[in-house]
Amino acid sequence: MQAKELAPAYSPKDTEEKIYQAWEESGYFNPDNLPPPTAEQAGNRKKTYTIAVPPPNVTGSLHMGHALNATIQDILIRKKRMEGYKTLWLPGTDHAGIATQNVVEKDLKKQGLTRHDLGREKFLEKVWEWKEKYGDIILNQFKKLGSSMDWSRTRFTMDEGYQKAVEQAFHHYHKKGRLYKAEKVINWCTRCQTSLSDLELEYKEEAGKLWYIRYPLSEVKGEKLKVKSEYVVVATTRPETMLGDSAVAVNPDDKRYQGLIGKKVLLPIMNREIPIISDEEIDATFGTGAVKVTPAHDLLDARIGEKNNLPIYKVIGQLGKMTEEAGAGFAGLKIAEAREKVVAELKNQNLIEKEENYQHNVAVCYRCGGVVEPLPSLQWFLKMEELAKLAMDAVKSGKIKFHPQSWEKVYFAWLENVRDWNISRQIWWGHQIPVFYCSKKLEKFKVKSLKFKVDEEYFIVADKKPKQCPICKECEMVQDTDVLDTWFSSALWPFATLGWPEKTKDLKEFYPTQVLSTARDIINLWVSRMIFSGLELAGEKPFTDVIIHGTILTKEGRRMSKSLGTGIDPMVLIEKYGADATRFGLIWQAMGNQDIHWDEAAVMAGKKFANKVWNIARFVLQQTSLTNDPRPTTNGHQKEDKEILEKLAETKKAVESGIDNYDFGPALHTLYDFVWHELADKYIESSKQRQDEGAQQTLNYVLLEVLKMLHPFMPHLTEEIYQDLSGKKQDFLMVETW
RNA sequence: GCGCGAUUAGCUCAGUGGUAGAGCGUUUCAUUGACAUUGAAAAGGUCGGAGGUUCGAUCCCUCCAUCGCGCACCA
Numbered sequence: 001m002q003a004k005e006l007a008p009a010y011s012p013k014d015t016e017e018k019i020y021q022a023w024e025e026s027g028y029f030n031p032d033n034l035p036p037p038t039a040e041q042a043g044n045r046k047k048t049y050t051i052a053v054p055p056p057n058v059t060g061s062l063h064m065g066h067a068l069n070a071t072i073q074d075i076l077i078r079k080k081r082m083e084g085y086k087t088l089w090l091p092g093t094d095h096a097g098i099a100t101q102n103v104v105e106k107d108l109k110k111q112g113l114t115r116h117d118l119g120r121e122k123f124l125e126k127v128w129e130w131k132e133k134y135g136d137i138i139l140n141q142f143k144k145l146g147s148s149m150d151w152s153r154t155r156f157t158m159d160e161g162y163q164k165a166v167e168q169a170f171h172h173y174h175k176k177g178r179l180y181k182a183e184k185v186i187n188w189c190t191r192c193q194t195s196l197s198d199l200e201l202e203y204k205e206e207a208g209k210l211w212y213i214r215y216p217l218s219e220v221k222g223e224k225l226k227v228k229s230e231y232v233v234v235a236t237t238r239p240e241t242m243l244g245d246s247a248v249a250v251n252p253d254d255k256r257y258q259g260l261i262g263k264k265v266l267l268p269i270m271n272r273e274i275p276i277i278s279d280e281e282i283d284a285t286f287g288t289g290a291v292k293v294t295p296a297h298d299l300l301d302a303r304i305g306e307k308n309n310l311p312i313y314k315v316i317g318q319l320g321k322m323t324e325e326a327g328a329g330f331a332g333l334k335i336a337e338a339r340e341k342v343v344a345e346l347k348n349q350n351l352i353e354k355e356e357n358y359q360h361n362v363a364v365c366y367r368c369g370g371v372v373e374p375l376p377s378l379q380w381f382l383k384m385e386e387l388a389k390l391a392m393d394a395v396k397s398g399k400i401k402f403h404p405q406s407w408e409k410v411y412f413a414w415l416e417n418v419r420d421w422n423i424s425r426q427i428w429w430g431h432q433i434p435v436f437y438c439s440k441k442l443e444k445f446k447v448k449s450l451k452f453k454v455d456e457e458y459f460i461v462a463d464k465k466p467k468q469c470p471i472c473k474e475c476e477m478v479q480d481t482d483v484l485d486t487w488f489s490s491a492l493w494p495f496a497t498l499g500w501p502e503k504t505k506d507l508k509e510f511y512p513t514q515v516l517s518t519a520r521d522i523i524n525l526w527v528s529r530m531i532f533s534g535l536e537l538a539g540e541k542p543f544t545d546v547i548i549h550g551t552i553l554t555k556e557g558r559r560m561s562k563s564l565g566t567g568i569d570p571m572v573l574i575e576k577y578g579a580d581a582t583r584f585g586l587i588w589q590a591m592g593n594q595d596i597h598w599d600e601a602a603v604m605a606g607k608k609f610a611n612k613v614w615n616i617a618r619f620v621l622q623q624t625s626l627t628n629d630p631r632p633t634t635n636g637h638q639k640e641d642k643e644i645l646e647k648l649a650e651t652k653k654a655v656e657s658g659i660d661n662y663d664f665g666p667a668l669h670t671l672y673d674f675v676w677h678e679l680a681d682k683y684i685e686s687s688k689q690r691q692d693e694g695a696q697q698t699l700n701y702v703l704l705e706v707l708k709m710l711h712p713f714m715p716h717l718t719e720e721i722y723q724d725l726s727g728k729k730q731d732f733l734m735v736e737t738w
Numbered sequence: 739g740c741g742c743g744a745u746u747a748g749c750u751c752a753g754u755g756g757u758a759g760a761g762c763g764u765u766u767c768a769u770u771g772a773c774a775u776u777g778a779a780a781a782g783g784u785c786g787g788a789g790g791u792u793c794g795a796u797c798c799c800u801c802c803a804u805c806g807c808g809c810a811c812c813a
Contacts, residue, residue, distance in 0.1 A: 006772090008772085008773080009773080009775075010775090203812085210813090234813085235813075236813060237812085237813070238813080241813095249813095281811055282811090282813085283739095283811075283813085286812090286813065287813075291813050292813075293813090294813090298811090298813070299811075300811040300813070301811095301813080303811085304811095359812095360812055360813095361812055362812095406742070406743085407742095409741080409742075410741090410742085410808070410809085413741080413808090413809065414809085417809095417810090520807090520808085521808090551807090553806090555749080555750070557744095557805080557806065558806095588751095588761075589750075589751075589761095591751065591752060592752090593743085594743080594744075594751085595743085595744090595806080595807085596750090596751095597749095597750060597751080598750085599749075599750040599751085599761085599762075600762095601749085601750070601761065601762040601763085602750075602751095602761070602762085604761095604762080604775085605761055605762070605775095607775065608773095608775040608776095609775090610775085611773065611775045612772095612773065612775075612776090614772085614773080614775095615772040615773035615775090615776090616772065616773080617772085618772045618773075619772030619773080620772080621772090622771095622772070623772095665751095665752085666752080669752075669760070669761090672760090672761090673760080680772085680773085681777075681778095684772080685777085688772095
């Protein structure tokens, strides 16, 4: 039977959408709907192979990183599916607390409104509306790329079951005594008006000044400071914080200051007597070696303050303005204004010894770029010591492996020095903290001591407000107004998506998952937290292999960014060259763990290659109809036939081990080379002289094998060709025997 | 400051202890039957620098330079 004739050129536009639709209709993306396994697949069918997609933010649209990552995962999933595994690739999105709230707030601002004008409930309605409208955009973009995800299992980090998982996690940590609420110095975004964890900061280089300020010794009563022995010079980039100083610190081994430790200085402007203390954490080589200590507005100073029991003067408020405690002349000023005024005042008093230009980094919010101020705030914390140990052990023991392994260093470096995790955020969009306070006792929380911790008898952890307060039996309980860090819920992704804490069939069958593929910038923000959450809550590691793929940069090696206009939209590439060519271009450049200096030429090469494969198929189908005999007979085989079959076998081996070892780029290069330069340029050319049975059989066989090998990389093209083979054994190449 | 990675053809990148490879670009030739999104051929590299190990180094080691990235208690 003659196969239907193929068009002279491959057209992604006429193919990709049609094929994707057919796949979706087949139901084979869902592991429960796979067709009966072939004899070769049967052994594997008892095993599952699961990947939970890193859920993109609902605010996002697909960028090159997503496209690369999705392609990598699709390659793994498709190969395993063909090998017979029950494969599940679970899609979904993340509610992305701060990011999403910011987007909706921006929308409101156009109408001159703030979230406070609407109130919490109305505002959240708006966010949900926004999510319903735009939240699935990115998932549809995954489809355009050809991702074989099981859409029937799509999850969202705030859907009903997931909420339960988050509550359960909170409950669990609480019962284990891992949660506490305390007023500590945390990172505060003055724009988003919320706390941030250490990982949610970025640093921006800024040209600043280093001021050398004289703090007079209080034992010296003279009006003018002429002699060096009468004052201590401290260096600071932030003179305005001196209003909150409660000590001057030097390194205990610093010979210059030995005689001064224990003495006191009179803090200028504030006229407050503060001690000179010593602390090992002070670097004697910085500035003068003497440092002003502001426990409220610096993380190091906070630690020194705590060790030495220093008083805390909170001089900067949450809006980034000076507080009452900064004194009458400064209260209400913006930080920059206060800085100027403090410097002017000090100059006036001849207390500035000198000023130097100084390049330093200032912390900014990773979501809005706003200024981040360290300041004391009452927050929930998760104790990290034991969880970090769990996470480290899993990797040290080899139960979880990073690919490439060098990233384990980054992982350990963070966990070894990790601080307790500030998990509360002062925003509205997210999982509201499942804590209910006894109203009567709530007042007691409003205390200032850094050591303050909430005693359990003041609140309960519950998913719903109880009718009666179990503590005082009379008040109306109030829920904590904070929400949880978005990463607290993301950390549950691999098991919460499968139904945890319920003991669902899916959880039993598909957890733990096999692979987690992601970019390096969220190794600690997300991966490490998933690992300890999985071990601690689900009782098992969440995955075995962590793939850290390269980052896609511009051709010049710069970060791709929408705001800088250096980004490339994968959807534009798909439109221009097709999804398969785009996938090809991505993987073609994915060599080792190197960052990719993006070159669109690789996508064009992919488009040409797609056409080449198309025409190879066209030639073979013109010659003969495919019988799909897995083992060609050796009758009539000539030297060329044997050679190409040998090379085919070598290629298959290389492609297999390439995919299995997560070396996707080299696998594709090998396959490309075989198809173009061995099969097309040499074998097919020579076979034109023959057209005998041996050549036909060989062509048939090699074509089918090529389609199979290439399918994970370029699924639409290969599927379309497969559909035209008269002797195909399965209804889809997607489920053919690998 | 500590750590990681890179440095190979005009561009983007592979690669190997024994006379260097791909894609794109360039040059020449080839056109009625799979494909011009093609084929055949060619030009083009002292494999960042210096030293070392070795019979032999682009590959291993040391140092240096440049670029990029991460981390840090960035006062």
